[in-house]
Amino acid sequence: MxxxxxxxxxxDRREFYYQGDAVALERPTADxxxxxxxxxxxxxxxxxxxxxxxWCHEAGCGAWLVVERDTTTHAIHSVTLADK
Numbered sequence: 879m880x881x882x883x884x885x886x887x888x889x890d891r892r893e894f895y896y897q898g899d900a901v902a903l904e905r906p907t908a909d910x911x912x913x914x915x916x917x918x919x920x921x922x923x924x925x926x927x928x929x930x931x932x933w934c935h936e937a938g939c940g941a942w943l944v945v946e947r948d949t950t951t952h953a954i955h956s957v958t959l960a961d962k
Contacts, residue, residue, distance in 0.1 A: 879952050884959055885939040893937040898922065900930040900944045900960070926950050932960060 879891040899922060906914045926949055933943045942960035947953065 879954070881933065881935075881943070881945060881954060882957050883935050883938060883941065883943065884957060885941050886935065889935070889938060893935060894943075895934045895936040897932040897934060897942075900932040928955065 880888045881891055881894055882888045903918065906918050910918075928946060928948050931945045931947060933945050935941045935943060944958050944960050946955040946957075948955070
């Protein structure tokens with residue numbers, strides 16, 4: 879798989895570090911139950927199809943990227959800087 883870094887151009891996936899879904903998680907309140915905290919810390923959706931993922935170009939420019947990718951085919955639809 880190749881990721882087209884907006885700063886460096888197309889690079890092999892091994893230059894990047896996957897960080898998870900590019901979605902904002904709502905942190906539980908401090909007095910939330912153990913079950914709520916367990917769910918927040920350990921459970922994530924694992925959808926098949928197009929997702930938005932957060933990647934870091936660790937072995938390159940160090941940019942944080944949002945990659946829109948189909949998890950069933952690994953086809954990349956778009957790559958944008960995470961700060962945009």
